[in-house]
Amino acid sequence: MPRTIRLASIPGDGIGPEVITEALKVLEAAIPGDVDLQVTEFQLGAARYLATGDVLPDDELAAIAAHDVILLGAVGGVPGDPRLVGANIERGLLLKLRFALDHYVNLRPTALLPGVISPLAEPGDVDFVVVREGTEGPYVGNGGGIRVGTPHEIATEVSINTAHGVERVVRYAFAKAESRRSVLTLVHKTNVLTFAGSLWKRIVDEVGAEFPGVTVDYLHVDAATIFLVTDPARFDVIVTDNLFGDILTDLAGAISGGIGLAASGNINPDGTYPSMFEPVHGSAPDIAGLQKADPTAAILSVALLLDHLGLADAAGRVTDAVTADLSVRGETEGPRTTSQTGDAIAALLVK
Amino acid sequence: MPRTIRLASIPGDGIGPEVITEALKVLEAAIPGDVDLQVTEFQLGAARYLATGDVLPDDELAAIAAHDVILLGAVGGVPGDPRLVGANIERGLLLKLRFALDHYVNLRPTALLPGVISPLAEPGDVDFVVVREGTEGPYVGNGGGIRVGTPHEIATEVSINTAHGVERVVRYAFAKAESRRSVLTLVHKTNVLTFAGSLWKRIVDEVGAEFPGVTVDYLHVDAATIFLVTDPARFDVIVTDNLFGDILTDLAGAISGGIGLAASGNINPDGTYPSMFEPVHGSAPDIAGLQKADPTAAILSVALLLDHLGLADAAGRVTDAVTADLSVRGETEGPRTTSQTGDAIAALLVK
Ligand SMILES: CC(C)[C@H](C(=O)O)[C@@H](O)C(=O)O
């Protein structure tokens, strides 16, 4: 009997649908013959909100959760659209999925693939993975305002960090480091955020005792941005909180060929809920529908998705096809359309 | 009668004393003949704490506050020193000074000076100023822990943002933009930190109405790190919160010739308290006492200090001397000592 994989696809807004079309094209081409891939599409995002007023209804969340895996494009409308003022698509949809599906590992690999030009004068070897915590920290949405709109307004944001939440992501990061070059760098701001910082530091020390083969390093987040630019080769696995991880991974994308190549997985390692794979880039409404978007980040997210499903072979073939395609891109005349890039990568896949 | 300037000098730890020696050398050489400069040195930092157990006693804080201006080197002991575990020199000394003296503008200019090599392949024009809020946000030290040290520990950090605090720094930033190229970029994470983000956004809109000649832009902090690498020329004045400003200014240093050139001012624009000038870099205990530190950031901080005191002429001469020195540095044989660089810059000053 063939294995069945039920995939929930959330193309989203802007360039999301275009890049997801290509990602699914490559996924179909890469998936082993004995796997029956069933794709259900969910129309969610700013466009859906503007049409129906819904952001993520409970029954749709439950329907998504019943799938094996999720592929997401990008969500978010045109910045400043007055009709979106009351809604927060990012919190109500993207973060709601990450939190409700307990995606406590936000996995963001960065590598400077052959043929790709870095904006750094001397990029050195760039090959590291950021393990970003995905379910707590400053992202929890706790906080509020009093005297809002008056000269006496006070607005708070509460970062919540738990031993439970930190320990599980730190353990994942150590295991990841052990499977790579065995260097783990904790990034935080322990000298200023002393309560959360001391929790992270202690847990890294404790869990580290179980991984004696892994060298542990620590950097303040400000210093980490410097080293990402001046010496990215020093990083193997970075483990960090939700907000610092958000910032560092955009920077990591910038130094390694651009956010157009940055893939990510929102992972629930326990398997209680489906994991979700998405490009790190946003919905880029300014180029939506123009076939200008680069689908590579979405396609590399498919590689992470396949790997997560235990289909390491297929994952490797997708990455190889992307690498092969990247190395000839400079040679093409003029810019390619989104679907030309998808076609080129799909054509390079050998089953 | 000559004007008297009472300067409190806090050399601090590590390379702090070495770079402050050179900064004072240049300050003495630059200051107009009719100014009587009186320097009082305060021995504060990790070394003092280890010797006496004091971090910043109230009477010393009061004595410092009675000066016209403060020059600080760097504070912080050797990372991991077990004798420093109970103390937090950064919070207890540096942040205490910034908060107690109401340094609500943390001014951090970034420019790629002629002759300086950037790690970016195509740096373009780098000439912007970060106006970092200095007295609130995630830096307030509010938060705590329960069940500390158990598997049920919860640690919180509360970011506190007030209309009062945001309005005054935003107003300063608009005025700064008006005196430069008239572009102000707010950097925040309004889509996730919705309470604080909405306060910042509204106040920028409100104050902006008073500065119709200034173009206002907005970037999420993650996107801002990308543009700092790929298109730094787009920035003129950035206004942002305490934590984002910390991160962005280290990155800004990295792309513009290194943190060894990054100067800063902690400013109380009201003049109620003395402002404090310091290099952005840390105490670098690993090279302390070896005459390896580059005093340029401390010397450029002296230029900011002079400017703040209304001695714009002297400030300009310090900047010019640094620029002249930087353009010949590549020609020197081998690395210079800290004091050789100070001497070279002081020698270039023409009264
Ligand atoms: C869209 C936004 C909420 C999101 C985040 O901050 O996590 C994005 O920047 C990302 O990195 O996936």
Ligand SMILES: CC(C)[C@H](C(=O)O)[C@@H](O)C(=O)O
């Ligand atoms: C030492 C530390 C507390 C400080 C900060 O975070 O503000 C430093 O990084 C800086 O940027 O001046």
